[in-house]
Amino acid sequence: xAAEYWxxxxxxxxxxxxxxxxxxxxxxxxxxxxxxxxxxxxxxxxALAEFPEIAVLFQEREADAARAGGxxxxxxxxxxxxxxxxxxxxxxFGLKPDDAIEAYRAKFFALVRRFYPERIPKDPQPGLRExxxxxxxxxxxxxxxxxxxxxxxxxxxxxxxxxxxxxxxxFTPREFIGWERRGDDRVYCDVACTAANAAQLFTGxxxxxxxxxxxxxxxxxxxxxxxPVEVTLTFDAPARRITAMASVVWENHNEDAKxxxxxxxxxxxLSDEEKRFIQEFVRKAVAGGAGVG
Amino acid sequence: xxxxxIMVIDDDALIRLQVCDALKAMHPDVELMEAADxxxxxxxxxxxxxxxxxxxxFMPNLSGVETLSFIRLRPNPPKVVIMTSLDSESMREDLLxxxxxxxxxxxxHPLELAETVNRNL
Numbered sequence: 001x002a003a004e005y006w007x008x009x010x011x012x013x014x015x016x017x018x019x020x021x022x023x024x025x026x027x028x029x030x031x032x033x034x035x036x037x038x039x040x041x042x043x044x045x046x047a048l049a050e051f052p053e054i055a056v057l058f059q060e061r062e063a064d065a066a067r068a069g070g071x072x073x074x075x076x077x078x079x080x081x082x083x084x085x086x087x088x089x090x091x092x093f094g095l096k097p098d099d100a101i102e103a104y105r106a107k108f109f110a111l112v113r114r115f116y117p118e119r120i121p122k123d124p125q126p127g128l129r130e131x132x133x134x135x136x137x138x139x140x141x142x143x144x145x146x147x148x149x150x151x152x153x154x155x156x157x158x159x160x161x162x163x164x165x166x167x168x169x170x171f172t173p174r175e176f177i178g179w180e181r182r183g184d185d186r187v188y189c190d191v192a193c194t195a196a197n198a199a200q201l202f203t204g205x206x207x208x209x210x211x212x213x214x215x216x217x218x219x220x221x222x223x224x225x226x227x228p229v230e231v232t233l234t235f236d237a238p239a240r241r242i243t244a245m246a247s248v249v250w251e252n253h254n255e256d257a258k259x260x261x262x263x264x265x266x267x268x269x270l271s272d273e274e275k276r277f278i279q280e281f282v283r284k285a286v287a288g289g290a291g292v293g
Numbered sequence: 294x295x296x297x298x299i300m301v302i303d304d305d306a307l308i309r310l311q312v313c314d315a316l317k318a319m320h321p322d323v324e325l326m327e328a329a330d331x332x333x334x335x336x337x338x339x340x341x342x343x344x345x346x347x348x349x350x351f352m353p354n355l356s357g358v359e360t361l362s363f364i365r366l367r368p369n370p371p372k373v374v375i376m377t378s379l380d381s382e383s384m385r386e387d388l389l390x391x392x393x394x395x396x397x398x399x400x401x402h403p404l405e406l407a408e409t410v411n412r413n414l
Contacts, residue, residue, distance in 0.1 A: 006356065009351075013351045013353050013355040014351070014352070014353065014354075015351045015356050015358065015379065016356050016359070017358060018358065018384070018387065019383070024384045025381035025382065025383045025384065026379050026384065029379055029381060031379050031380065032379060042359070091373065102408075105404055105405075109402065119380070140313040150323065171400070171402065175402060175403065176402050177308060177310050177311040177399070177400060177406065178305075178311075178376070178400040178401065179400040199300050240305065240353055244304045244306050244307075245307060269306060269310055270306075271306070271327075273329070274306075274329070
């Protein structure tokens with residue numbers, strides 16, 4: 001039987017068991033990144049460097065990505081975009097004018113997938129990022145036109161529930177679930193939580209702390225009050241990553257002895273279990289423990 | 294027909310939120326359950342008889358592949374659709390062999406999710 005592997009990242013996430021061929025495909029396509037540990041039994045993890053058969057796949061990926069992002073790719077893509085702009089929509093999608101809306105959707109999703117931000121090679125040449133974005137925008141615009149046309153031809157009946165009378169989708173990045181982070185204009189806040197900073201983060205501020213569902217981050221910059229923020233809390237021991245939505249509820253730009261400079265957020269969505277985990281993490285950190293057992 | 298029950302298993306709270314919102318929009322009477330990893334999901338499945346599970350692959354404690362194998366060992370297992378950014382032909386092939394009923398690559402549009410869910414409910 002072929003050898004199988006488990007792989008893990010610093011956030012404590014794991015994938016496996018999977019065959020080496022599967023890892024090869026995922027690494028080659030750039031989907032699997034940020035790995036730092038590997039196991040062959042699912043229990044004992046060792047450094048990635050101890051598995052040269054996997055480490056070499058990342059080196060090959062780097063070389064491939066450098067070639068793919070080479071000079072000329074942006075110009076080639078822009079020329080393709082200009083050519084598509086003069087074609088009728090059905091030709092862009094490789095379909096017939098009277099094909100069903102489902103066929104258009106299937107083609108659209110297959111085409112647009114190539115231009116997600118995650119597909120942009122690392123360190124792209126100038127213009128490549130913009131070309132990807134423009135191709136995505138063009139395909140989305142065309143698909144939105146198809147949807148609007150379909151809706152005008154097949155309007156929901158007058159008696160249809162409100163949910164059936166929603167506007168046609170626009171296929172913007174915001175509508176996609178699991179969109180590559182930092183590929184849009186959302187505000188992100190990545191916080192490494194350790195025994196050393198847990199108390200300052202979660203209990204140090206009298207107004208925004210974990211007891212009322214928030215945290216305070218000492219920082220020289222602050223998002224505006226009310227701004228929704230996607231927060232990723234990465235705990236070191238035990239390793240765990242919690243992603244939550246929060247809103248900026250407090251900011252202080254002028255540091256003084258009583259209030260440090262920074263901003264406070266209140267979670268708008270955090271499960272009871274996640275809140276309990278944080279409280280326990282802080283309790284052990286304050287007590288001088290290594291973390292939650 | 295009784296309301297369908299769907300469990301969403303993903304360590305990313307934002308994705309759970311978006312998926313649940315999309316499911317509610319397409320099936321207002323659906324019963325939803327969330328779990329942040331495979332271990333929590335298996336415990337919740339003891340009391341939540343899901344018709345369909347939407348399962349992430351790269352998670353803490355128990356991976357999606359491991360979770361899938363445990364779900365398959367249960368009596369009357371729910372259908373399982375894998376939702377992941379770790380999308381390749383070989384990955385899909387292996388997961389279908391291991392009993393997954395469907396596959397949806399992240400990121401995905403709610404219309405893609407609707408099509409996949411409706412096919413498996």
